[in-house]
Amino acid sequence: MAPEDLARLQFGLTVASHYLLVTLTLGLVALVAVAHTRWARTGDPALRRMTTYWGTLYVINYAVGIATGLAMEFQLSANWTGLESTAASVFGAPLAVETVVSFFAESTFLALWIFGFDRLPKYVHLACIWIVAAAAYTSAVWALLANGFMQNPVAYTMRDGHLELTSFGALFANANSWIAIFHIFGGALAVGGFFVLGVSLLLHRRGRADRAFVRHSLKAGAHAGTWGAALVVLSGTVQLGNTRKDQPLKGAVLDGNQAEVTRQLQELAKRFGPLEGPPSGPVLGALTLMMMIGGVLLILGVWALVSLREQRPQAFPPPYAQPYPGQGHPGQWQPTPAPARGQGQGGRKVYPGQWPPGQGPHGPTGQGRRVYPGQWPQGRAPGPQGQYGQYGPYGQPSRPGPYARPGPHAQVYAHAHVGRTPSGEGEVMRSAVLRRVLPFAMALPFLANLCGWAVREVGRQPFVITGILTTRQAMTPGLGAGRLTASLLVLVVLVVCLLGLDWWLLARAAMRGPGEGGLGRGAEPAAASTASAAAPDSLGSGLAGAAHDPRVDPRTHPRAPQASPYGDRSTGAAASPASPASSASAASSREGAHPS
Amino acid sequence: MSHPTVALVAFIALFTGYLVLAGIDYGVGLTLPRTGSDAPGRRAVLGAVGPLLLGNEAWLLVSVGALAGTLPGLRGALFEGAHPYALIAFAGALALNAGVQLRGRHPGERVRRAFDLLICAAGAAAAFGWGCFLAVTAAGVSLGSDGHVRGVAAPDPFTLLGGLTMVALLATHGSAFVAARLTGDPARRAAALTVVGATLAAALLAVTALTGWVGGSFDGGALRHPVLAALAVVLAVAALFLTRALAGGGRARLAPWATTAAVIAAACAVFAGKYPALLTSTVAGVPAPTVAQLATDETALAAVLWTSGPVLLLVVAAQVYLWLAVWAPARTAAPAPEPLEAPAFS
Numbered sequence: 001m002a003p004e005d006l007a008r009l010q011f012g013l014t015v016a017s018h019y020l021l022v023t024l025t026l027g028l029v030a031l032v033a034v035a036h037t038r039w040a041r042t043g044d045p046a047l048r049r050m051t052t053y054w055g056t057l058y059v060i061n062y063a064v065g066i067a068t069g070l071a072m073e074f075q076l077s078a079n080w081t082g083l084e085s086t087a088a089s090v091f092g093a094p095l096a097v098e099t100v101v102s103f104f105a106e107s108t109f110l111a112l113w114i115f116g117f118d119r120l121p122k123y124v125h126l127a128c129i130w131i132v133a134a135a136a137y138t139s140a141v142w143a144l145l146a147n148g149f150m151q152n153p154v155a156y157t158m159r160d161g162h163l164e165l166t167s168f169g170a171l172f173a174n175a176n177s178w179i180a181i182f183h184i185f186g187g188a189l190a191v192g193g194f195f196v197l198g199v200s201l202l203l204h205r206r207g208r209a210d211r212a213f214v215r216h217s218l219k220a221g222a223h224a225g226t227w228g229a230a231l232v233v234l235s236g237t238v239q240l241g242n243t244r245k246d247q248p249l250k251g252a253v254l255d256g257n258q259a260e261v262t263r264q265l266q267e268l269a270k271r272f273g274p275l276e277g278p279p280s281g282p283v284l285g286a287l288t289l290m291m292m293i294g295g296v297l298l299i300l301g302v303w304a305l306v307s308l309r310e311q312r313p314q315a316f317p318p319p320y321a322q323p324y325p326g327q328g329h330p331g332q333w334q335p336t337p338a339p340a341r342g343q344g345q346g347g348r349k350v351y352p353g354q355w356p357p358g359q360g361p362h363g364p365t366g367q368g369r370r371v372y373p374g375q376w377p378q379g380r381a382p383g384p385q386g387q388y389g390q391y392g393p394y395g396q397p398s399r400p401g402p403y404a405r406p407g408p409h410a411q412v413y414a415h416a417h418v419g420r421t422p423s424g425e426g427e428v429m430r431s432a433v434l435r436r437v438l439p440f441a442m443a444l445p446f447l448a449n450l451c452g453w454a455v456r457e458v459g460r461q462p463f464v465i466t467g468i469l470t471t472r473q474a475m476t477p478g479l480g481a482g483r484l485t486a487s488l489l490v491l492v493v494l495v496v497c498l499l500g501l502d503w504w505l506l507a508r509a510a511m512r513g514p515g516e517g518g519l520g521r522g523a524e525p526a527a528a529s530t531a532s533a534a535a536p537d538s539l540g541s542g543l544a545g546a547a548h549d550p551r552v553d554p555r556t557h558p559r560a561p562q563a564s565p566y567g568d569r570s571t572g573a574a575a576s577p578a579s580p581a582s583s584a585s586a587a588s589s590r591e592g593a594h595p596s
Numbered sequence: 597m598s599h600p601t602v603a604l605v606a607f608i609a610l611f612t613g614y615l616v617l618a619g620i621d622y623g624v625g626l627t628l629p630r631t632g633s634d635a636p637g638r639r640a641v642l643g644a645v646g647p648l649l650l651g652n653e654a655w656l657l658v659s660v661g662a663l664a665g666t667l668p669g670l671r672g673a674l675f676e677g678a679h680p681y682a683l684i685a686f687a688g689a690l691a692l693n694a695g696v697q698l699r700g701r702h703p704g705e706r707v708r709r710a711f712d713l714l715i716c717a718a719g720a721a722a723a724f725g726w727g728c729f730l731a732v733t734a735a736g737v738s739l740g741s742d743g744h745v746r747g748v749a750a751p752d753p754f755t756l757l758g759g760l761t762m763v764a765l766l767a768t769h770g771s772a773f774v775a776a777r778l779t780g781d782p783a784r785r786a787a788a789l790t791v792v793g794a795t796l797a798a799a800l801l802a803v804t805a806l807t808g809w810v811g812g813s814f815d816g817g818a819l820r821h822p823v824l825a826a827l828a829v830v831l832a833v834a835a836l837f838l839t840r841a842l843a844g845g846g847r848a849r850l851a852p853w854a855t856t857a858a859v860i861a862a863a864c865a866v867f868a869g870k871y872p873a874l875l876t877s878t879v880a881g882v883p884a885p886t887v888a889q890l891a892t893d894e895t896a897l898a899a900v901l902w903t904s905g906p907v908l909l910l911v912v913a914a915q916v917y918l919w920l921a922v923w924a925p926a927r928t929a930a931p932a933p934e935p936l937e938a939p940a941f942s
Contacts, residue, residue: 063650063697067690070657074686077664077675088668089896096665099657100904105911107654112918115647119921168899498694505698 004472006484007079013492014071015457016450017499021065023449026136026185027192027228028058031220033133038216040126046212050220052117053213053514054196055129057506059114064502071495078487083464083474087149087163090156090171094146102139106132140188141181148177150465151456152246163468176246180456183235187452189228190297191445196221197304198442199510201435204428208513214428219308225445226301233294236452247466250459253280254287268462272470278461283454290451293444300434300441307431599898600891603666604872606901610662612863614655615726616769616856618689621645621652623770625692625719626763627793628712631774631786635705638712641786642696644777647922651915653693665900669743669890673875676745677737678729681759685725691718719770720763727762731755731804734866735813736884739877743885749878754813757804764800765836765862768793769855772839775848777923783848790843790851798836801862805829817884818876825869832861 001009032055039047076084083091112120113128120128149156155170156163165171200217203209209217244251249268252260258280265277429435460466464474597605624631624645632638663671675682695718699711731754738746749755768790775786805826808814819825835858842851870876873884891897 089892092665093896099661101907104658108651108911111651164893165895
């Protein structure tokens, strides 16, 4: 292979690995920030588990992403000095700001966030993860400002072979960059969303996660996946049109217009000598595959959202649906006799099992105040009630509210969920097809991102900076094939090892489930160490030190619930031997006890 | 002060900060087999530096990234001239990060021993690499008259001694940190190691400076301010003796401040000695390029400085906050965390 091809192969492999890591980082950090916000506002322990669990996976992925970033930085200074010497000011400025502003802030506040579990004030801690998320996304913005310049150079003058930046504002306002920025934000969200969907379903299947956690995660994942896919498809459409305008050569390749490609290459040959255009077949193939995946993801995402909807019980039973008590089939509306007047006065107990997970008597648990299972919030006891509790006589709730409100109806809702709705002991997601498909669909957004990268970067050939600097000119002068082969071997081994290591670690940490290890556990009293100040800190325990505990058998683990404290019917189901869900749950604990 | 000068000073400050902060990680890593006698001890030692690792290591990319964006000429020449040493340093930093992250992921004691060795070797490699890098910077690179570097610096005694000095210095720095942050057996071992390390580092530093001076490494105007450089070396040696007295006298909590002063003084011996021409040529008759020649153009420079400067200050403030939180002795019991409710396995 020619030196140029070797250098390109090396850089391509490194960037592809880096990009795979970075999209997941970007996708996950947004979900972690949202989960943390909801946890901070509601105090729901399931949301805390969600924050720490996805946060741990995010941190692992982040740490490996830095390493591949270093490998990239090395190649830029070793193999591509032609680019640096020509475009250092235009290309280097955004990248420098990226490292200093975004990366530094991201690392520092991430360290603060990991440290801050149970240590920092609640909202300071929350601010940390939002700063991390903002820094991560601005980091992508800076990198793409540099990349957008390479696709569509603006705001520069050429002075004796060096590009000079004329206006930072114009560099910032490059439309090519911004379309790509939104395209990649969408792609990253889709990666994170489908990753969360797939992993949650796997955890659920293996019985490694509680129901409330799985439900919260699935919902967040489905939203991120769907809106991410929608953003990708939208911005991708705009980008395709813009490419024809900014980069006619790439546009012609994407249109499959071979005659136009040849004509343009002949034009360019007058200025740069003989050039080779981008390989039409692969680029076009990648574009087609990416578009198909985009469509599939959009469908899967919307389907997942629909499949996750709670089936809200009707406020008032339609007359035809009122069999005598006990005669309806499971899932059908079953009215129960209302308690006598006065029974519902203050302090009435609501038993576990009467609320959908995460829902209290007044909407989501603890919004505004904490609602403990089995208790009415003070001053909110249901008043005297008539035949239909708080509902008016015409089947309209007397107070509008998103979720079923109890009255004497609580019993009714419990029945209404049985077997039919996701919040009962039925499946966490209604569609069986989706439950099978989504764990595999995790791979699709990664693949689509790689395809998109190939279309953008391979499609830019033969230029590094469109119309200014060809790939051959961008290389370090006098770089031999021998030295390149050596560094290619070293780096490919290194980068592939890192990527493999990352995925292995992620899989291990992920399949451990949200119940054990993870961030913030170091602060628990059980972890107190002999050394005074050295109670292993969060990073030390969650990532470096602990998580050393041998895997705990969920059946004998002291934290494994015998009776769930918050209205989760899963344990109730497990108690009844006839229920099919109980045998499934028993099977999953067996599986949990003997991990593969 | 012109923009290129600001950028130069910023780089010196960031890189010195990197050496001080990440030096703790490398020092803790390379003294790990000595300070942690058993598995819980080693875990406590790594736990002491754990929460700070990510923030500390960020300074490397930040200082190099800022250099690349503001003074690309300086970065290109330095990293090309000292290429093998920078490679060793980067590889060590990378391996240390990965090792500390991965160590806890495997329950096997033997695997953890292997990781301990890797962490130790990685810390030593990073310290050695940066020591050599600083020595090469002090002596200058083989810059041709066309502005291109002719080849990498050959490993002469001064360079290698520089690497060894940095290993001893950072080992002292790291063990002083462990002695200050922990109690019990690891702290006692670390304090003893600090005393030995400080003596060794002081001796090596003096020998390295003398070797460079006698061996002619600073000939041809490599150092603009030789008096300042000598003064910095003397200060570093004095700080190391102070470390020795503090660690040996049972005031281990104060010793890291003295080692910090020693690391700063050692870095300043190079940077202040050469300021403002950090890049000098070992080729006779080639003048040192000025800062302005090494800098990028004015628009880009102003943009980088004005965008990143304020954020940089904010982030440094956040790091200070993190340090204060971690460094504070556990005087008051932390408020008990809310009990976690049991996860229900469905």
